[in-house]
Amino acid sequence: GYVTKADGEEAKKQPLGVNPRRGGAHLFASDFFAEEVRRQIIQKYGDNALYEGGLSVRTSLDPRLQIAARKALQAGLLSYDERRGFHGPVKTIEIGGDWGEPLGAVAAFSDVPEWKLAVVLSVDAQGAEIGIQPEKEASGKIVAERVTGHISTKNMQWAYRSANGDRKSAKSPEGVFGAGDVVYVEPLPEKGEYRLRQPPKVQGGLVAMDPQTGRVLAMVGGFSYGQSEFNRATQAMRQPGSSFKPFVYAAALDNGYTPASVILDAPIEIVAGGQVWRPENYGGGSAGPSTLRLGIEKSRNLMTVRLANDMGMNLVAEYAERFGIYDKMPPLLAMSLGSGETTVLRMVSAYSVLANGGKQIKPSLIDRIQDRYGKTIFRHEDRTCDNCNAGDWQSQEEPVLTDNREQVLDPMTSYQITSMMEGVVLRGTAAGKIKLDRPVAGKTGTTNDEKDAWFVGYTPDMVAGLYLGFDNPAPLGRGATGGSLAVPIFNDFMTEAVKGTRPSKFVVPEGMSMVAVNRKTGMAAQEGEPDTIIEAFKPGTGPADTFSVIGGLDQYVPPEEILKNSPQANQAVTSGSNGLF
Template sequence: MKLIGYIFGITSAALLGIFGIGVVYLWEVANDLPDHRKLAEWEPALMTRFYAYDGTPIAEYARERRLYLPIAAIPERVKAAFLSAEDKSFYSHSGIDVLSVFKAAWSNAVNLGSGQRLIGASTITQQLAKNFLLSSDRTLRRKIKEAVLSIRIEHSLSKDRILELYLNDIYLGLGAYGIAAGALTYFDKSVSELTVAEAAYLAALPKGPNNYNPHRHPERAVSRRNWVIGQMQRNGFVSAAQASNMMARPLGVKPQAKNPDMAEANYFVEEVRREVAGQYGEAALYDGGLSVRTTLDPTLQAAALMALRAGLVDYDQARGFRGPVAHIDISGDWATALAKHETFTDMKEWQLAVVLSCSDAGVGIGLRRAKLGPEHSPTSPETGLIGRNTMRWALKLAAGGKIRQVDSIDKVLSPGDVIYVEKVGNGYLLRQMPEVQGAIVSMDPNTGRVLASVGGFSFAQSRFNRATQASRQPGSAFKPFVYAAALDTGYTPATLVMDAPFSMPDGAGRLWKPKNYDGKFGGPSTLRTGLEMSRNPDDGAPRPTSWHGPRCRIRPRLRPLR
């Protein structure tokens, strides 16, 4: 009996010691927790959107693509899908689902050493605590912190508020944060338009968006979605017949269609972005969820872009063909070799192609296969034909500033040449990126509103905005200042000045040689008829343009030549 008493006493003391250590540990952990009240003041990073004057979206900026949706705007079927997938007892537990914890512990003990991943029993509240306040470390200390914070959160926030925060914070893959962005990204729908099957698929993603990627792992995605539908049936949200019907459906993923005008106003949008960032700051631009209404007219913008590109192409082609973009070996897998060459993303109508053959009928080409990324399967390369009659402009070869006329296509192109083409009807046209650039600005003269703006041929090729950033030569507009300066220094309209050839270094290793419009020089001319007055090295008079411009409050942006 004494032995039993000793054993009982030692055991009791050990248990009390363990309990005491546990209490001290919990007290220490509880005093090292972040402030859970931050959740009540959480301001999510939201996506900023730019709109045209008619409300058409033209650009989006965000570090995290998120559109915040209040809980009242989330349909019950969507809530049911996420609760069935993540936490079916959400509205009944106090932050920790004790029964699920014991089930998970038992399952992990049974599978110990089997190599299977340990399963958790985190509630939605615990996931919220981890995502907002803690790290993702898989340690006992972090799990204890998570449990304590969950209980505190449940006492300070309502269940609906917790669910609202969770549904707007979760990452669903493909750059989408929250269910509003997820619905647009995967189904091109608002949350209110989602079917039960679509909501079930979105609810399947938080556990592992990459594991259930619909393009990379379609079988896994369908299986996980069907599991969520099965859980919804068990929880009484859908009937057996409805569940069976929805499980038989395909995923129906439909990537969000980009507005056709969004890529057509890059130069305009970039100017607006700089203005907004300068006025409100980068943080407000990328995290503040701003809604910016601009003056852009999408119809006029599309017309301006088309007109500028057509004009530059016509002007450039009239001066001959400058040769292919590159040359590749077509004896092997030419499609892979061609895909390595980058193209301009905003030139949707133009494609890269490789010359496969040249004949009297025209040029046989192979088209560049689009780089769809790891989540898409590659497509087979296409082939086509550039008709001989459409290539007459290319028979003029431009090289070294001279144009040479040729009479045969095989003197222009050869197999392996990489070129740009544009599909027109059933055939293709040969294209080349123009060397010349241009710009268009369309304004309403009554209000000053900019209705359309194009700063160059291709924004992907060059982001330099020739409509707003280029420094233009003043030309004849500056003549009044030159003549006014001359009159101020004693010249009269009858004063003779020398109109003769002149040159000076331009600072870039070349010579600047001004000349008259007709290319001729008049010799001694009166000031009344003279076209140049800013120089006369022999008369001793001050150089008028060096001081009269500033007097008229003209401040040149160029640095003086030294």
């Protein structure tokens, strides 16, 4: 009764002017995160509750960190992919008439707005003339305007190398593509100039987390959600490689070993199931007797296997399950080198326990869920505070937030392993590649045949971890290690993440002793001894009085040869467990 029938019918014919959202997420770069939240809600409450229950969901995502994580991972994937060469055009179309219509029909990534699809109109020795994919109106009709541009040789030279074995590398733009080829391009500041791009075949996942609460602050599950909805941060089961080693060492430090304990780094043979397993250090070679610290800083496989063998793999498996890395870990020695499969989210959660002093955490993307009436039906924060909601002040005690998290690792052990992983960043496999204005601890990981490259690291306030690898695991190439591929991405992300925050130090638990020890022997350093480091020891422990080695020797090595640079060369040398001297 408010309008006439004719006016109503006319109004219905008018467009609403609605801009439909694309990619399924309101917030830019949050597609993988939002989809994981959707899956978790369906798992908890079902489809009907999600789509018809009027739920209000508050997530833990930090938009600034999410954009930084996306940018860092994408840049790392593209850098690696372009070094391998050009995969070829997206497709080839006919451009005899209006090239805009067939180009407009090609689907582009919905979540990579920096890129545009383009068709090669002509190509010569100076570059290529391209036509940019036309925009579409709300009705889906392709606009009439046609925009052209240019790719100069300097902005496509990386593509001269072919990533496919069926053709040789090019020497000029004519050998890269031809007229009608559809490619991705990125606009440059110079008007009309574009850079050639291509979707990478290598993929990866990245997660950033608050180690105190388990709140997931950022999550990237691959290069583009539009390219693939598979979330490699939560769904990809990958071998963590050497990034698992800190948990072998944490188990050792929690059970009588110290950072100065000495293990033999030498060839070893393990016979199991009628077969002989001969693990090797990355790059081969061995360093002889070395401290636990050196073993983790230099990521020595042979030392890790000997340590796990000395402790027993049942103990290592117990710790791996306690940290949530695996649900059920087979107690096999190869598992000590990270040969099992887990996810980035699980690894970041486990490192968070090391970062927060040994407290168990539950990773969560959701802070709170309320129903349509405002009633809270889920809350991630389960700590309690009895006096926090007092109506008025009546001289009562200040409110105390009760931390009811389970202590799954000795805080002193947590500090010791953190200190050792600071050495990874300062002197080890990540040396010189992390440049933050604060302490950082972390561990690289490289699997057999360089199929996966990992790094998981943390400051006192944030943990971030990532891997790179092909969806169908294949070698990334010689030298494609966690240190060369994953660490620079971590550094790029964390550089942006810590901007505007005050640096803090890892807290040394009360009661620990700080003692100068010889880096090689692990024994107390004498005054003036050059190769020393300050090591943290628990009460009742300290540097060994005599030199002893964990693990057997295949051949006798004179003590003076091992200790020739140490004033303690004349100290007695005794048998360690399974040791020959």
